[in-house]
Amino acid sequence: MSLTISIDAMGGDFGPDVTIPASLDCLKSNPELKLILVGNEAVIKEKLGNHLEAYRDRLTIHHASQCVDMDEPPSKALKNKKDSSMRVAINLVRDGLADACVSAGNTGALMATARFVLKMIPGIDRPAIISTLPSIHGHTHVLDLGANVDCTAQHLFEFAVMGAELVKAVENIESPRVGLLNIGEEEMKGNEQVKAAAKLLEASSLNYIGYVEGNSLNAGDIEVDLIVTDGFVGNVALKSIEGAAKMIGTLLKQAFSKNLLTKAVGLIAYPVLSSFKKRIDPRLYNGASFLGLRGLVIKSHGGADVLAFKTAIRLAEIEVKQDVIRKISQQVEQNLSLGMHS
Amino acid sequence: MSLTISIDAMGGDFGPDVTIPASLDCLKSNPELKLILVGNEAVIKEKLGNHLEAYRDRLTIHHASQCVDMDEPPSKALKNKKDSSMRVAINLVRDGLADACVSAGNTGALMATARFVLKMIPGIDRPAIISTLPSIHGHTHVLDLGANVDCTAQHLFEFAVMGAELVKAVENIESPRVGLLNIGEEEMKGNEQVKAAAKLLEASSLNYIGYVEGNSLNAGDIEVDLIVTDGFVGNVALKSIEGAAKMIGTLLKQAFSKNLLTKAVGLIAYPVLSSFKKRIDPRLYNGASFLGLRGLVIKSHGGADVLAFKTAIRLAEIEVKQDVIRKISQQVEQNLSLGMHS
Known part of the structure; x- marks a missing residue:
């Protein structure tokens, strides 16, 4: 079973200083895990140093030229940041190249982007x-x-x-x-x-x-x-x-x-x-899941440190392994068609 | 200036076991304070022992034959408990015999009774x-x-x-x-x-x-x-x-x-x-005030012990001394007539 997670490497108050050490720790502790680090390639490469080589079969970099600011209005991020690390990380989930995405970026923008890119599970009104x-x-x-x-x-x-x-x-x-x-x-x-x-x-x-x-x-x-x-x-x-x-x-x-x-x-x-x-x-306890979307998105606290960001990645690992989106979609189909027409 | 507080002596999880020692402590620490203990006279007298005599110029007992249960629905208390310690303690405020009332009785019943007996300040919709x-x-x-x-x-x-x-x-x-x-x-x-x-x-x-x-x-x-x-x-x-x-x-x-x-x-x-x-x-921090009524009612936590109930009585003392009801009524008249018509 595939376990590939895309990481918004530029998101959060500390960006790659936190997301990259946390990613490396998670790769080390779970040999099944594959990560795609999304963001400025040069910055990420520099941060990774020779770890990129060490994990070359399980770690890839996906370049994205933009970053969503922590206080950027969601509508602006959605309109002007089509090549942001956040957006591209979510695109990877939509395209089936990642099973989940983890971001410490701004909640409003992450929610709006996730909703726009991934769409809702049929029968669910709101995430x-x-x-x-x-x-x-x-x-x-x-x-x-x-x-x-x-x-x-x-x-x-x-x-x-x-x-x-x-x-x-x-x-x-x-x-x-x-x-x-x-x-x-x-x-x-x-x-x-x-x-x-x-x-x-x-x-x-x-x-x-x-x-x-x-x-x-x-x-x-x-x-x-x-x-x-x-x-x-x-x-x-x-x-x-x-x-x-x-x-x-x-x-x-x-x-x-x-x-x-x-x-x-x-x-x-x-x-x-x-x-x-x-x-x-x-x-x-870091890591909040957005429910109701057709893909897994985990929001980490913006101020997360390495330990906290690792917790969020681990939550994503568990939710992928447990096939949460498929299970929720099934439940929604069974339970909510009834609820909605009652 | 008068500083008389009526105490619902039977209210709360522990009734007179808490309300009476707390009342005596407050009388001791504030020589201006007068208290009216409302409830079963025999029970209160027994609890007071010879303290009644010691504070006879500042402490009176006002008999009330009923108690409101802690889980009694407010509507029932209002209808069936017209001689409850809670109701009578509030009546004393309405009649100008007390400047405030303190009760550890059930919140819903206390609110409903206070609203019914004391009425709202004109211009205020809800307490x-x-x-x-x-x-x-x-x-x-x-x-x-x-x-x-x-x-x-x-x-x-x-x-x-x-x-x-x-x-x-x-x-x-x-x-x-x-x-x-x-x-x-x-x-x-x-x-x-x-x-x-x-x-x-x-x-x-x-x-x-x-x-x-x-x-x-x-x-x-x-x-x-x-x-x-x-x-x-x-x-x-x-x-x-x-x-x-x-x-x-x-x-x-x-x-x-x-x-x-x-x-x-x-x-x-x-x-x-x-x-x-x-x-x-x-x-x-015990003691909540009901605002918007034409009289002072302080609600103590039901599970208050002596120290906690004393805190609630002291809050009542301060609010009486500060003439809170008159001040609030004035503010409402000045501010809310404007707010309401805007």
């Missing part, structure tokens, strides 16, 4: 962004994380169907538990879309466990594998969690650097603190 | 729930936290006007920085309501600083005093943060209790860890 968060119970998959600000019940249902299939494949579990994000007050349980989505989910063959609240993303009482919400709420929740983690980390560091004594204690506690930090290291 | 979160910069006020699932731009604007006035009074700052919660993707900056609310805020006399993202609740790059959002998003964000904090706390504890060595390190690090914990102790 959604899914990613993984650490939780007390292990981890939780969440979608949509920002692609769709206003969602109908049908959209939320589509997200659930696609997300459940992804979780099934990636986690190798038969029937992922699906929760619908809602608020806890009795009187006012949810808006109309959420209530209607709950009915669609109850009537479906999915393992729907009901409403979950925001705390379930990281630490709910009920274990849940997939949490479904609209892109506005999902994005705010994700960033709220990032903010909470950042604040806690900062205050913890401050507490240990208050004076000489606390610094000494910090040195003693260092191994414990770093084992703790590793468990929630966001770099180990 | 909103505002509370405070710790942040890297100090702390942030946020509303709405769950009273309104669907909000128009006008509602969001009302929240901003009321919230800014509260922050001004409580924090003693002249022009609180107001941010509107939104998502960060360029292509899709916000839904229609948020975009329209931004226009209202830009045109207002408020110190509007623009869109902020979820991470600004705890740890944004930009300092902000008040973050405005609808009740669905606000509630999910708040609970997501609670979940993140719980997960981090749990994993930190796990890391230190792994084996004998890590436990020993934990003992050494204990003073540092507890000074850190204190900084984000949710008990020190």
Whole structure:
């Protein structure tokens, strides 16, 4: 089975300084993997040095003359950057030359380009962004994380169907538990879309466990594998969690650097603190998948370092191996034709 | 100036076991404060013991024969519990016998009862729930936290006007920085309501600083005093943060209790860890205010312990002293008549 991934080598805050060392590490650790590095050939060659020769059977460079800026409006990127590393990396997926594409480039441009080049799976209205968060119970998959600000019940249902299939494949579990994000007050349980989505989910063959609240993303009482919400709420929740983690980390560091004594204690506690930090290291959760497209596109955090970018490439490897796009397309055909006409 | 607060002594998961010790502590630390404990007289008297005599000039008991259950539907509480400790405590505010009411009872019932008994400030459509979160910069006020699932731009604007006035009074700052919660993707900056609310805020006399993202609740790059959002998003964000904090706390504890060595390190690090914990102790941020009503109602967390419930009473003391309701009513009259007709 083929396992070829195209890498937008120029994307992200650090471009080739991150994407190339990460790519080399992944080639080293998975002998099945083939990579196509897309971007400025001269720059990539220089960065690769003699590694290009070492991996010549599994590593190719595909030249692209342009780069999409991190703050470039998606419409401009789409119109003016037809030879960008991002666009060409996605073209390779469309043309069957790569099985997936990984980019740390700007989310809006990546989404717009992927949608334009790859097209949607028939039956799916809109693409959604899914990613993984650490939780007390292990981890939780969440979608949509920002692609769709206003969602109908049908959209939320589509997200659930696609997300459940992804979780099934990636986690190798038969029937992922699906929760619908809602608020806890009795009187006012949810808006109309959420209530209607709950009915669609109850009537479906999915393992729907009901409403979950925001705390379930990281630490709910009920274990849940997939949490479904609209892109506005999902994005705010994700960033709220990032903010909470950042604040806690900062205050913890401050507490240990208050004076000489606390610094000494910090040195003693260092191994414990770093084992703790590793468990929630966001770099180990890097990589969001765009669902609903006819090809695999993985978005890495723009500020990813080598470890984080490697995590995103590995996610792509797993999704290719698990044949996620084919499985999702099948599910959509089976489940959503029904959902849509109901 | 009068400073009398009615306490729903029976409310919350622990009722008088928490509300009464907290009330006594507050009476002790503020000699101006007068409290009316509302609930089952016999139970309260027994709990008070000889403290009733000690504080007899500042502490009264007001008997109420019923309790609202923590899971009781608001409509039922409103209909069947006319002599509940919650209802009677709010009646005292309406009748001018108390300047504010504090309850740890069920949020939905408290909101419905407060709205029914106290009525809305003219010009305000819906009440909103505002509370405070710790942040890297100090702390942030946020509303709405769950009273309104669907909000128009006008509602969001009302929240901003009321919230800014509260922050001004409580924090003693002249022009609180107001941010509107939104998502960060360029292509899709916000839904229609948020975009329209931004226009209202830009045109207002408020110190509007623009869109902020979820991470600004705890740890944004930009300092902000008040973050405005609808009740669905606000509630999910708040609970997501609670979940993140719980997960981090749990994993930190796990890391230190792994084996004998890590436990020993934990003992050494204990003073540092507890000074850190204190900084984000949710008990020190307990107490949410219902804005838009013609009287002050503070909602304490249902699971509040004595320290947490004391924090909620102190918040009520500050809001009474700062004459928050009068100030908000004035602002509403000045700002919203304009906003509403535009």
